[in-house]
Amino acid sequence: MKRVINRTVSRTMILVLMAAMPARAVAQELVFVVHADPVISWIGSNESEYASEGARAGFDIGLNVLHYFAENYAISSGISIISAGGRQSATENHTMVFNNLDPPTIPAGDEMKYNLKYMNIPIGIRLQTNQVGYLTYYTDLGFDVRLLLKSTVDLPTLQIFSENAKNEVFGMNAGWHIGGGVEYELGIDASLIAGLTYAQDFFDITKDLKDVNQHPDRSGLRMFRIRLGLKF
Secondary structure, eight states, X not given: OHHHXXXXXXXXXXXXXXXXXXXXXXXXXXXXXXXXXXXEEEEEESSTTEEEEEOEEEEEEEEEEEEEEETTEEEEEEEEEEEXXXXXXXXXXXXXXXSSSOOOEEOTTOOEEEEEEEEEEEEEEEEEOOOBTTEEEEEEEXXXXXXXXXXXXXXXXXXXXXXXXXXXXXXXXXXXXXXXXXXXXOSSSOEEEEEEEEEEESSOSBOOOSSXXXXXXXXXXXXXXXXXXEEO
């Protein structure tokens, strides 16, 4: 899986660099968006042995670059910091491995809360309508590469909180996103942006450790991001 993720990262970085590369003929077509998005995220598994126990709130703060190659079409890229995660339980006893503790065994049905912070690098295509009055409607779809910055786990029933989870979580992931929204022209060469995006991982975020009691599965992040931004 690491080889697949590394290949995805390399291709995405090349596309980001190409999208942001200044060219004399299109320099005026680069547009920037700063955003601070509330996030609702949860963890979904492809195996019935693991169940989602609910969502958690987070944020996505960063900068997007829109490189317009036609009037209503642009390549979207950028960088942001995402705080996300979710709650999960197992139908059987589940053992975790931490650096500072003896491996705790979580009883079947008890909650495991993952707290994850990523650097997110999106690359996508943005389509928008002509401006009608003060409003422009848009949609954006594409891919994301996520590099893990920090991961912790809470195990409430065992009174374990904010335990370093680098042994349990992969350092990279990739996924896809689709969203849409509306821009409101402010009349000062800037626009307010509001929208909604759904994103989902391609790969497993949790390692399936073979030396302890962990059932193999593919658990990925799903999230809704509420876009709140300023375009200039």
